[in-house]
Amino acid sequence: MTESIFMDNAATTRTDPEVIAAMQPYGNEKFGSPATLYALGSEAKSAIDGARQNLADLIGADPREIFFTSGATESNNWAIKGVADALESRGKHIITNEAEHHSILMPCRYLEKKGWEVTYLQVDGDGLVDPEAVIKAMRDDTVLVTMVHGNHEIGTIQPIAEIGAAARARKVPFHVNSAQAVGHIPVDVDELSCDLLTVSGHKFHGPKGVGALYVRRGVRITPLLLGGGQERKRRAGTHNVPGIVGLGKAAELARNRLDKEPARLAELRDYIIDSIENNMEDIRLNGHRTKRLPNNVNFSFDGIEGESIMLSLSYPTSRDKKPIYVSTGSACVSGTLEPSHILLALGVPVELAHGSVRVSLSRENTREDADSFLSALYEVVERLRSMSPVYKRGSKKCASGSGSDGCDCEAAT
Amino acid sequence: MTESIFMDNAATTRTDPEVIAAMQPYGNEKFGSPATLYALGSEAKSAIDGARQNLADLIGADPREIFFTSGATESNNWAIKGVADALESRGKHIITNEAEHHSILMPCRYLEKKGWEVTYLQVDGDGLVDPEAVIKAMRDDTVLVTMVHGNHEIGTIQPIAEIGAAARARKVPFHVNSAQAVGHIPVDVDELSCDLLTVSGHKFHGPKGVGALYVRRGVRITPLLLGGGQERKRRAGTHNVPGIVGLGKAAELARNRLDKEPARLAELRDYIIDSIENNMEDIRLNGHRTKRLPNNVNFSFDGIEGESIMLSLSYPTSRDKKPIYVSTGSACVSGTLEPSHILLALGVPVELAHGSVRVSLSRENTREDADSFLSALYEVVERLRSMSPVYKRGSKKCASGSGSDGCDCEAAT
Amino acid sequence: MYTEKVMDHFQNPRNMGEVEDADGVGEVGNPQCGDVMRITIKVDDEERIEDVKFKTLGCGAAIATSSMVTEMAKGKTLDEAEEISKKSVADALGGLPPQKMHCSNLASDGLKKAIEDYRSRS
Amino acid sequence: MYTEKVMDHFQNPRNMGEVEDADGVGEVGNPQCGDVMRITIKVDDEERIEDVKFKTLGCGAAIATSSMVTEMAKGKTLDEAEEISKKSVADALGGLPPQKMHCSNLASDGLKKAIEDYRSRS
Numbered sequence A, B: 001m002t003e004s005i006f007m008d009n010a011a012t013t014r015t016d017p018e019v020i021a022a023m024q025p026y027g028n029e030k031f032g033s034p035a036t037l038y039a040l041g042s043e044a045k046s047a048i049d050g051a052r053q054n055l056a057d058l059i060g061a062d063p064r065e066i067f068f069t070s071g072a073t074e075s076n077n078w079a080i081k082g083v084a085d086a087l088e089s090r091g092k093h094i095i096t097n098e099a100e101h102h103s104i105l106m107p108c109r110y111l112e113k114k115g116w117e118v119t120y121l122q123v124d125g126d127g128l129v130d131p132e133a134v135i136k137a138m139r140d141d142t143v144l145v146t147m148v149h150g151n152h153e154i155g156t157i158q159p160i161a162e163i164g165a166a167a168r169a170r171k172v173p174f175h176v177n178s179a180q181a182v183g184h185i186p187v188d189v190d191e192l193s194c195d196l197l198t199v200s201g202h203k204f205h206g207p208k209g210v211g212a213l214y215v216r217r218g219v220r221i222t223p224l225l226l227g228g229g230q231e232r233k234r235r236a237g238t239h240n241v242p243g244i245v246g247l248g249k250a251a252e253l254a255r256n257r258l259d260k261e262p263a264r265l266a267e268l269r270d271y272i273i274d275s276i277e278n279n280m281e282d283i284r285l286n287g288h289r290t291k292r293l294p295n296n297v298n299f300s301f302d303g304i305e306g307e308s309i310m311l312s313l314s315y316p317t318s319r320d321k322k323p324i325y326v327s328t329g330s331a332c333v334s335g336t337l338e339p340s341h342i343l344l345a346l347g348v349p350v351e352l353a354h355g356s357v358r359v360s361l362s363r364e365n366t367r368e369d370a371d372s373f374l375s376a377l378y379e380v381v382e383r384l385r386s387m388s389p390v391y392k393r394g395s396k397k398c399a400s401g402s403g404s405d406g407c408d409c410e411a412a413t
Numbered sequence C, D: 001m002y003t004e005k006v007m008d009h010f011q012n013p014r015n016m017g018e019v020e021d022a023d024g025v026g027e028v029g030n031p032q033c034g035d036v037m038r039i040t041i042k043v044d045d046e047e048r049i050e051d052v053k054f055k056t057l058g059c060g061a062a063i064a065t066s067s068m069v070t071e072m073a074k075g076k077t078l079d080e081a082e083e084i085s086k087k088s089v090a091d092a093l094g095g096l097p098p099q100k101m102h103c104s105n106l107a108s109d110g111l112k113k114a115i116e117d118y119r120s121r122s
């Protein structure tokens, strides 16, 4: 059916046809704003209420604790800046970890410039944060702990419930960036003891441009977008009705699949990991082997560079092969000279960080896709290694160990 | 064709079928993120580039000065908080006016709590800001002047070019909230001498949940949404590709209509205004008679309340009449006890502010719609006045004059 | 937002107008708040409300609650009619939006005022 | 992102490998930067580049520019080959994305180094 194999679902996912169908009436026909009183508005309002309920059901929340946003980036910025603003008088210290998504790190750095202190906890070689480290880092002036749920690049799932319990014990608000986890694995805000939780629509077959922030009742947070009284005065702006309806539908569809799909994907993931480990040399699995999002595979390949692997997979030389879409942590795609800060945080040597490939699966991927990917990968890696002036079989670079210091790549040219 | 007559286009507009058609491929088929390197990403990227060009063309900007956002509320919050943050060291004074949209007023009030000073200029009885007042209000520590272009409630168009020239002469950055003007009247950022300009997609037949901020080259502004490197590092978050494509299409469609449509609408608007003034008593036109958005009509009706006018129009008693959708400045819809702050700012007496009705037209409205509206309005107003315990014909309340003081409505019950 | 019952009373208000030679008149609200209700009653020899009418300036809820109160009051004794609470009016209408419960549901106050007025006259 | 020409050279690199008994070898880049290029040349009696090959670790741009440089250099005199600039390589490929112009377009440097190496040997 598809003419390509899409395995970059951590970047974005195909909007489910059922989601598109659910959104469809709200563009042209039922286009009213829910803030208005007449029939067209009421239709929009009840559609939004339904979506709110669906999303609440997916994460075990009360619908009144769901606030729709434009996506995970807004939710993360809001959570961090909003709690910081509301609790500034209590203290100016935030705890996070060094391997977070930029939409967490950048607001933290912004606050640092404003006089806040941020503790960036180290992660171990698998990308895990130690809950004990969180406990040790909490101070009387700590007003927020924010932790990613499932890492978007290496898939490692943090011990959120333990961290949550620790934060709760100290009465420190706890934010979880669950952009990659909601809709992929069971998420329950009470089990996780979290106070705020970020949701992204397009990461689980919902539409782009819509997300949500769960805010537990009683948690103090200053709005980021101020204006009209929408979202119970916490997030202004005319509702993106089709987007919200689509997010609700995606939540419903994901919930219906939660009993089987994570297991199916984990099997596919393990099949890919095992195959690579059994058939290839001088490779390194990045991220935790089992505490891992069911759809994430991330490997580094010694002696070659990630963008060229990715490009080779996506532009196959032979016409009877399907393009395969994956991503890489190489600097070549980040637009900077540095490879993924997440891989470096694990202690992956810089050259291996450049040579990383991330595969992220979705409900659309099959065992055949995995086989096509594997055979293409074997071929591509072999070909690129044959071109590489530095690759030497069995050089043991991939043994885990601390990263090298890096170099001044600008000067090196 | 339509079974109702929609005249609440200042709240939101029907997404144009051509816009929906343009968006359609980017949900399910070309769903890639423009940040990715492979073919699916390039398609999304060029679609976004096209949309950026279309929007730039509509407002006379360079595409590199267009930054996509989630809507006018985000654009306004960003403009105000972002410029304030970037220029804080230069001064902490902002100038706006008292009849602004809440997405301007609330960020200003927020900054006031943070130690900023905001001058809320008075408007005259027609809602106009005096450019001389802006000149007088500017100080050495003024870092932003922000003015609405066309008022969403009373339609008054501010003398933006004069205000812009004044701000430019003092080198004070000038932001224009053009949510109601872009796509409705010709807008040229150079003619207006503005440095930032807010655009909203769903106000001119584009999709909900998408907008833009024009930022003139060289203007300093701190991002509001921090994270990934999208939008040249100024607005993070995975692009809402379908939304942005839709906004671009809406811009293109609006631009093609700018030579004829504003004139057609102004004629329709004047027909409605003249008919009401000729056929009804104890009424008051709110907003300037000619310096007015071509699609806006706003009247107050003595002795009755706006929500009941609106409801009566939208739920006609007879089956052969179409529901007509308009809005009101009455407190009954704002969810507060206060009627529209904009009407009060003009000096409209409180009771007349409660009795206001706003009609906002679009490209879909015809002369027949206007006639249907007028005959329905005459009937509804007469009926409600016959029910009113206070209405007395010819009481002259509608003569313009300063507003009454208002009362403590909570206590009055 | 409004129930069907509210819309029915809004569109087809019962007992709209003024009772002639009213025995009691109650007016509540204030035009500056967007709500004024005027209830007029006719009381029979057994202190029953024989006739009751309203005139209302106000929103949909204000008109509907006015209409409903007159329906509920008609035929009741004054003592019974005084018991009509805001909540019972709202319930009879199938509920009101929360923000309307308070501000636009003054009709039972108007009725009480009309009854007081009647009592003060006699 | 890349032009068709870049993709062609990336997918079908010309002159990949190592010249046997090379007269000059140039290596530039650093694995920690994700880019290493090794150019080997064979020079004939008239100081013309008779054969040239590359091995490259790097991104699409790095591989394509390496391939292109070898094509451009082949048959040129050393003096002519030394004139091959980053810009001329990028132009021959129909352009490179701005962020790639600098970091992944080292092949002409590699060629220069190989020529230097040749000269230092003789």
Ligand SMILES: Cc1ncc(COP(=O)(O)O)c(C=O)c1O
Residues within 6 Å of the ligand: A236, A237, A238, A239, B010, B011, B071, B072, B073, B074, B076, B101, B103, B148, B150, B151, B152, B177, B179, B180, B200, B202
């Ligand atoms: C003048 C004006 N500014 C800003 C906005 C906010 O737009 P949005 O609700 O699309 O964010 C609106 C519409 O609500 C408006 O009319």
Ligand SMILES: Cc1ncc(COP(=O)(O)O)c(C=O)c1O
Residues within 6 Å of the ligand: A010, A011, A071, A072, A073, A074, A076, A101, A103, A148, A150, A151, A152, A177, A179, A180, A200, A202, B236, B237, B238, B239
């Ligand atoms: C873990 C994580 N957080 C936040 C985001 C930001 O999401 P969005 O780009 O939809 O705003 C992403 C995806 O890019 C992500 O993977």
